[in-house]
Every structure is written in structure tokens, then in C-alpha cells.
Amino acid sequence: MNPGFWQAVLFDFDGVVLDSNPARTEGFRRLFSGYPESAVEALLRYHEENGGLSRYDKIAHFFKDILKRDIPPGELGRHAERFSSLVKQAVIDSPFIPGAAEYFGRRHPFPLYLVSGSDQDELREICGRLGIASSFAGIFGSPTPKTENVARILSSGGYPADRVVLIGDSRNDQEAARANRTRFIARASGRPAWLAADAPHIQDLSQLDQVLCDAAGRG
Structure with missing residues (x-):
């Protein structure tokens, strides 16, 4: 790979x-367990089809x-806080995508950033507990929309x-x-109703170096 091509x-x-x-899907199911099942299922479909969108929007x-x-006033914030309490440990207990722990455990010739629809404070705490926070030059999340956070990083x-390249697994990321x-x-995570046909794909992060190299060559 040309180490000077990618700048972030x-x-x-x-x-x-x-x-x-x-873990996120199950969190929404539990969050709204007291509501009609048809409404909850509609939300879960929306959640699955809109990865990268914040919990506040969902x-x-x-x-x-x-x-x-x-x-009702204050209800959005209360639901968001309860969602965090439902999912935080389950997210921390989730396995790394193959190749991720190794990728973030070594040095790179370009800075790495995390740009997520997850709550920013929660995301930073989770990364700290996973021991990967120091791998990133910046960790950004909601409630600021992802598009704005990417613009902030560029600026x-x-x-x-x-x-600059963004690696994502949803239409909102793209x-x-x-x-x-x-x-x-695109990381092929199996999300329904989305296929980035016009973008390079990886199955996991063990393939990222090669795909970055190939994409730099086409740059």
C-alpha cells in the first residue's frame, strides 16, 4: 500500500x-416490550434497515x-438512557469482528476515527473498557448526525x-x-435490504489492508 495515499x-x-x-436489536425489543407487538416489529424492521441512524431518531x-x-416532554431522553442501560454490557460482551482486535492493536500510517450512530459518551466509555480508545484520533457519535461528524473530521x-475512506455496514454509512x-x-454484516453494489466489500477487517491497497491504486 502507498502509505501516503490515505490520509484518514x-x-x-x-x-x-x-x-x-x-445486541442493539434486542435492546430495542426490550425497551418497547410493553407496546403492541406489531408496533415493536415495525420498529425493529426500521432499525435493521437504518443501521447508522441514532437511537434518538429511532x-x-x-x-x-x-x-x-x-x-411527552423528556420522554425521548428517558428512553435513550434506558436503552443505554439495556444494551451497554451486551455490546461490550459482543465479539470483535474477525481481524478487528488485530487491526486496532497495531500502528498505521494514517489516523483512525470512529464515527457511529451510537451515543457518543456511551461509545467512548465502551471503547475505553474494550481497550481500543487509544487507537483512534477521535471517537464521534450521536446525537450529532453521522454526516455532520464526518464533515467535522474532514474540516x-x-x-x-x-x-479519506469510511468503512460501514449500512445505507446510512454510505x-x-x-x-x-x-x-x-462496505462491510458485509448481513443487514437486510442493503447492498452497496457500487463499493468495494470486505467480509471482515482481516481483508481491509488489501482492499485499501486496491482502492488506493484506483485512486
Whole structure:
């Protein structure tokens, strides 16, 4: 690989670093267990089809678009906090995507960033407990939208967009890359209703070095 080509590499978290998408799905099921099953199933479909979207957006969608009701004052924050308490340990206990622990355990010729739809404070705590926080030049999450966080990284680092790549496993990840004109690599995590046909794919992070090398050659 030409070490000077890539100036920054950005990673989504759930489904790219950790195999934690199932933990998030179960968290939403438990969060809304007292509501009609059909409404909960509709939310879970929305959640699965909108990886990379924050819990705040998904909770708001549940009330406004599925239940067709306004969210009482303070309810969004309370639900988000309860969701965190339901999923945090389950996420920490989720296995690394193959190759991830090794990838983040070594030095690279470019800075690494984490850009997730997960709550930012929670994400930083989880990365600290997993022992990978120091691998990243920055860890960014919600409630700031992913597209804005990617733009912030580009601006603060002075990185040219075509020398930055985002690795993600959802349509929202790809849209954040596209909106900022960065490159994109799809991690095939099995999400339904999404296939980045126009982007390079990896099965896990053990393949990332080669795909980055190939993409740099096409740059």
C-alpha cells in the first residue's frame, strides 16, 4: 500500500468493529416490550434497515411514525438512557469482528476515527473498557448526525475527501460518505435490504489492508 495515499480511515462501530448489531436489536425489543407487538416489529424492521441512524431518531420514529403520537416532554431522553442501560454490557460482551482486535492493536500510517450512530459518551466509555480508545484520533457519535461528524473530521483535520475512506455496514454509512465525497468500503454484516453494489466489500477487517491497497491504486 502507498502509505501516503490515505490520509484518514473512518469506521462505523456496530457491525464493523464489534458484532454488536444483535445486541442493539434486542435492546430495542426490550425497551418497547410493553407496546403492541406489531408496533415493536415495525420498529425493529426500521432499525435493521437504518443501521447508522441514532437511537434518538429511532425512538422518535417509533412514537411519531408508528404510534402516531407526540413524545411527552423528556420522554425521548428517558428512553435513550434506558436503552443505554439495556444494551451497554451486551455490546461490550459482543465479539470483535474477525481481524478487528488485530487491526486496532497495531500502528498505521494514517489516523483512525470512529464515527457511529451510537451515543457518543456511551461509545467512548465502551471503547475505553474494550481497550481500543487509544487507537483512534477521535471517537464521534450521536446525537450529532453521522454526516455532520464526518464533515467535522474532514474540516478539523484538513483532509481532502478523496483521500479519506469510511468503512460501514449500512445505507446510512454510505450516504454519510457520499454526502461528504469520501470513499466508502462496505462491510458485509448481513443487514437486510442493503447492498452497496457500487463499493468495494470486505467480509471482515482481516481483508481491509488489501482492499485499501486496491482502492488506493484506483485512486
